[in-house]
Amino acid sequence: MMFNFQNFDEVFFFDSDACYDAALCDTIVANRKQLEGLLIDNVLKDGGIKRPAKYYPPKNNADMRALHKAIIESTFPDQAKVSVLYYILLHFDASTGGRVISTAFEESAFLPKKYQITMKGLLHFDQREFKEALEYLTHPSIIPEYTEHTLENLVKYGVECSRTEGKEDLTLALTYYHSLQPVLKTLSAVEHLFSAIARTSVTEAFYFCRGQPEHMQRHSFEMLISVVLQNSTPETIADRGIELINLPFSKEEESWFEEYLLRGGGHGLRKAKDIVILRHIATGKFEESLEVKTANTRTVNGLNWNTLANGVEYGLGPRLDTNTMSTLADAAVAEATNTNNDDHQTSIQDGDNKFQKAISAWRTIDLTSLIPSLDNTASEIVQYQRDSTVQRKDLAQKTKDFRKLDDAGKLAEVKGLLKAYQTFIDLLTNHSKSTNSAFLQVYSSLSEAPDPYPLLEASVDSLLLSEDTLPKVTQENEHLQKSVSKLTSQLEETEARLETERSARRTLEEGLDTKVKEVETSWAAVLEEKKDNWEAKEKLLEDKVETQDRLLTEIKASYEVTQRLGQADGDENDAGRGHVTSAELEMVNSDLERTSVRLAEVEARNEQLLVELAQSASQVPSQPALNLEDDPGYMRLRSENSSLLRKVDAARVEKDARKRELDSKMRALERETALLKDERDALKSKVQKWSDYEDIKQELEVLKSIEFSTGDDDELDLPESAANVTDGKVENGSSGRPKGDTLEQLLLARNKKLSDELTILRVSHQDLQNRLQAMQEELSKTNGELERAQHLNATLENDLANVQQETANAYPSGVSVAGTYVSRYPQSSANVIGGRKGRISPTSSIISGFDPRSASLGTTSLEALRSGEPVGGGSGILPMITAQRDRFKKRNVQLENELSETHRTVSSLRQEIASLQKDNLNLYEKTRYVSTYNRGAPTASSASSYASNPNPSTVQMSSSTSSGLALDRYRSAYESNISPFAAFRGRESARAYKRMSLPERVVFSITRMVLATRSSRNLFAGYCVALHVLVFFSLYYTMTGTATAAAGPLAAKVAGEASKAGKDTDWHQEGFSGKGS
Known part of the structure; x- marks a missing residue:
């Protein structure tokens, strides 16, 4: 049954009347006051519960049920609701002396580990167990929340330790901050963090202050001075004060220092003027130290501030008056050269303005956001270039194909070509728009920015000058x-x-x-x-x-x-x-x-x-x-x-500073050691997860050798080049390739091979196109000659017909072109025509076979003329041509019949040969299958032998008829049909079978045996059906017998009761009399 956290009784399964005892409620209320609000209060407020103190802590069962109801009705997601309920249940573990209740809830609700860690950290923090809380709240698997509230309370706790333990302990707050590095959004949290850093180390606080925004630096700097003067103990005030006055203040910070302690909010602090005097002495400003008058008259070892001032004045001696005179002289010189200095100051201000303008301009440009946008634009431009290249090639190919078409094909394909050109033009237009917009964006950003080179050069020059001046200043300071x-x-x-x-x-x-x-x-x-x-x-x-x-x-x-x-x-x-x-x-x-x-x-x-x-x-x-x-x-x-x-x-101060430095380095080394340990554990876990690296690498090599094989497939004629997997080593047709080739090298080799093949195919394609064009030209010439020949033949037949008609009209014995005897006209008309025409042309007599000298001999029979015999004793050419044509026609018909018969015979023989080869391949496959039982181990073949016989249906003629060569031919044909991925899948199946345990192998073998043939599957299905029917009948008979045995006594009892009340309970149908009943 699935766990339902919305049910109160399932959540509080240990006690339906559960509630917190009075002591626990008082403790929670007290902690809420001290912490100025619990972390669980913030969680409940985020869920829409406006007044968490009304529900939490629950003092009785009614309050507990109200809290449960408020959590269920909140806006939390279900996982967060379960986490809050888990937080409430953690308080009940104290009564059991262990984690019994919370552990049971974790297992029932399947609460993720990170939610458990978060709730435990919140609980320990709300119970003011800060050390235990930080172990959970700084865990790397959770997202830190409520960091400001947590940091403020940790700082307050560290300050309160000075009252209870006599010494401040701010390590928890600083550890929490350095572990998470949270972004602090409230000013109160930043001030608490800075106070903790300043109480621990003045130097670290000073550099932390410099890292703050410009509007916060002065406030942080004044806060540092206040913390040093107010929150230092009498034992540490001297060391911290010396550390403060020896800090490398800038001119602006120096003015803030004097302004705050002499005229600002810090002038009323204890030892304010004393620290200013020490700062002046430390920086060599002895005259200015004499101008500051302190009211502190305390004497330590015979020395007080008045004595120190007198000593400084005595040490300066006449230099005090000299410095005063030099100051007056400098003032006079400054007044005399005021004009020149104004120009110089103007130039300096102009330089400063240039730097400020450059900084503001480059800040407005914001390269951090401009570069990612330009990266996206660059990727789009590259994509546009690729698309344009692909479409340009496609368009060029379509244009070439269009040029090769005839006029009708061009009319049909011109719309598609125009549409392709329009698409390409749209792509170029979009590309141009994108490029122009990107350029204008960059130009608008950079047009107002000044050239950074002169400014950087000036900065470098000033840096070099400062490097040259710094040793002198340091030496002067030491002096x-x-x-x-x-x-x-x-x-x-x-x-x-x-x-x-x-x-x-x-x-x-x-x-x-x-x-x-x-x-x-x-x-x-x-x-x-x-x-x-x-x-x-x-x-x-x-x-x-x-x-x-x-x-x-x-x-x-x-x-x-x-x-x-x-x-x-x-x-x-x-x-x-x-x-x-x-x-x-x-x-x-x-x-x-x-x-x-x-x-x-x-x-x-x-x-x-x-x-x-x-x-x-x-x-x-x-x-x-x-x-x-x-x-x-x-x-x-x-x-x-x-x-x-x-x-x-001085040595003691230096030793203390060195000790603090070593402590900070030690803490940093400890943190680094912890991080390295975590990284080492993570790397170990990753290495354990990657334990199958060698197997995957081997499989990758196999796939690479299969997919990117660079061997010449046309040269692999020997069957021994087939791939075999033996002892985990891959040997195939490309085994001559070094095994150290990378995937890039394989791809390059494969690409090179494909390029070579493409070049060969292009050359052959060009040759074929040239031959096709030549054949088309020859065909057009032949067609033209055929048309001319047909035209001449038609002309000749017309001429012959005309000649025959004329001959038939002139002489009765004339024969037509078709060999028919013309007897339509009478003899007299023929004579008239002949007499009218006069003399007959010799050409006509030769063609028609008519001899005018034999006209008087009489007419020729119709059968002789039709048989093609010469008429009138002449030997004409027309009968010979006609006879030759008839013989050619007859021979052509005979040859066509023989050719069709031969084609039918060849096709039938080819079909028989293909079926025989297929049968032989099936027999060879069965032979190989049977031979595997004899060898005891399957063999794997490589797909690289495919090139030896790419078409297994063709007939392979060989001069050798030995059985060994025939088997080799069938082996090559069989192996060429095997897919390399199928072979690889077979090897993987064999390896998986070897990894199985003995029971798994038995089950797998039985399953394969059952599913091997159709009959075995039918038998197994029939067996299952029969078994189920038997079970059903057994259950039916059992239930029937039980019901019969139980119904006997019941039926007897019912019959007895019915016999007693038989007279009163007889049924009488309405409309019938008693007799009828």
């Missing part, structure tokens, strides 16, 4: 980082000195006034020395500034000269000028560094000597401590220690 580290160490040393000086000052303030004065004097000398040093340094720096200004002026002048020169010369001179300028700058920088080092050494030596002098003069008791603080070795060790600590910190 600036080293400068920052050096300034940091100097800052630490300065702080240490400051602390030492403060302690010394407090010690000196506690001493005597004289010591204070001496110390003041000593420090005044130190300050005076420092002042002198700073003044000297200031003068030196002013000289250097003048030198730099001069160099800057020269560079600007050279740049203006370069701008005015041609582009070709400019490209060559830029490299040399850039090389000279960089060399000069390097020399100046090296001199500056050497001078700075020497000046620092001299200043340190002077300060040390002044301190020693002050210490010796003041005789302070704390001299050993001051000596220790001012010891250069101690300070050097201290600075080295600080640098080593920073190196350790």
Whole structure:
């Protein structure tokens, strides 16, 4: 009985009063609140159930029946309805401790595996068992749905793990996204995904932000900054902040960064200004870092933001004022060259506009959609070309045939030829229209687009320029980082000195006034020395500034000269000028560094000597401590220690970054390993499915050898060339062909052979046409001669008749052309005519056999004239011709009779020979059939021997009459009649028979034995009919006996009851009296 899911009792076969218990209902309601809606709610809404919470969860049996009814009446297809019912039944498996109920439902409803996986994934997700749910929801056999809702809840779950487990766990959300790569359509889902990526890796989130659409990039970038500053723990805020400030921002992103943290929505975030200061320091913008004022006064290891700002200001030194002056100078130069710059900016904007126009134009063209449409058009054009070629050949052939026809045939065929020409013209017109429309489509798309070559060339040039500039910028960045580290160490040393000086000052303030004065004097000398040093340094720096200004002026002048020169010369001179300028700058920088080092050494030596002098003069008791603080070795060790600590910190940061990178690579390798395993399993399954590859390949080789045999069939005269299948190897007439030939080679060889045969047939056809034309010309000539001969013969007979008439009229003894005697006129009239005419023509006398000199001898008898004897002693030519004609006629009739008799004899003999050959072939076939029982194995022959005797009904004459040659002739004729596909089918049947088991072979043999002959089939049918009749009669007799045995007691009982009520139940017919009854 077929399962009916619309029946409530069949679905809930285990309990007709089934419903969910109270604990399960409470859990489902709680999960619905936490997940902001279950996945099964979305499924029910898609089916037209508007309020899923009204039906699910069912708290009693009535609710369960209402839910079942709502599912059955929904707009789901039947398979989806069964899947939803399967989801409901999965909750009952917990009570059985296994999958008893759901498994029974799967087997009864024949639910496909992918629907089972989908419903199990939805159930685990709705139960907040996310790890188990992902195992089903990411299965490759199902189509992911409700991805936005799923991803949002996975991100929320990962964030909640920080409250329960103390650490965020966003691996499930990221695993789900990277496994399915879903297309997120809602902004909320995109924000949740980006939040998860940003909480995990700042760098990955940054590049994910760049991959977003243009209208989303700024929002994602600001969201990244907010996540780093707000959602980082105190242990990770430093590392994540450093990772953020070291990202390669573009100019636009740099402006977004400062705008958001200083003036935008992120200015109120904690550590907003701190991160801006760090970004400025990391990018070498020390002056701009001093402009940002932070309110954070926290001190860590004696260092706070004010100290850092003072250190930066101290490290810049006079460069701060110099930079300010250079900024003012640049502003003046910019104002002075405003006009030139406007032109340059205009040209740059024009270039940008060209790029923007080109991008918009090519975006409008949309090659991704244009190319497929052109592919379709190209395929249509190719099809049109093939059709036009075929029709052109057909039309050419029809035209040739039309030219060969006579006038009547041309009148009959001209309409069909005109219709063919019209069809061909319509095809050409459609082809032209399709080609023109395709061309106009492409032309309309490309006509407005600019040439991409100059733009691409400019892009390549800018890329090459950036590649040349990037190492220099990188080197400069490294140099600036080293400068920052050096300034940091100097800052630490300065702080240490400051602390030492403060302690010394407090010690000196506690001493005597004289010591204070001496110390003041000593420090005044130190300050005076420092002042002198700073003044000297200031003068030196002013000289250097003048030198730099001069160099800057020269560079600007050279740049203006370069701008005015041609582009070709400019490209060559830029490299040399850039090389000279960089060399000069390097020399100046090296001199500056050497001078700075020497000046620092001299200043340190002077300060040390002044301190020693002050210490010796003041005789302070704390001299050993001051000596220790001012010891250069101690300070050097201290600075080295600080640098080593920073190196350790940098190494730790690098190690953490390396660890994160290795973890990401490890996860990627694990995913790749899993994919490779899946591919390996899939390939194994495919290999198992393709286990019969060798058999199919062998069968294909057999078919190829049969269908595309390239052997010369005319040369296969030996019967040993027949194909035999022995031990799975195919040997046929084309076995000389290498077995490694491919199908293409076979097709080429077959095509070549057919082309050769076609050429031969064309040549023979042309010869036959030439011969036919010659014979037709000869026939026309012969017909003309025959007509002329007939005309001359008729003329001659008319002349003869006239001559005979004249002779008969002139002389009574004249004989007519037909040999009849003319006696119509009397003798007197004849004499009169003869006398009137006078002398008779000699020609007429010769033809008629009349001698005028013998006219007086009397008349000739009528029998003599009719027998053709000469009259009047003359020997005429007409009787001889007449006699010869009669003899020819008689001989022709005799020959025609003999020829017809010979034809009848030859046709009868041919029929007898054909019947004898057919009988011999049948006998040979029966002999072969009988011989198979002796050999014990059937033989297969190849169809390639067909060429030895293509017409088996013809008579084959042979000089040899031995039995061996006769058998060979009959074998060849027999094998030529066998189809190669029939032979192949026989071999396949034999191979299938060998694969059968013993019981199958017995059944197959019995079936073949029964169906072999007509008598066996009739006997088997009679046996079946007799068996059925016997069974029917047996059943009939059995049922009859049983009914008789049961009817005896029943009949006796009925008779007794009838005898008791016999008087009351007698029947009386109406209208009769009691007597009559």
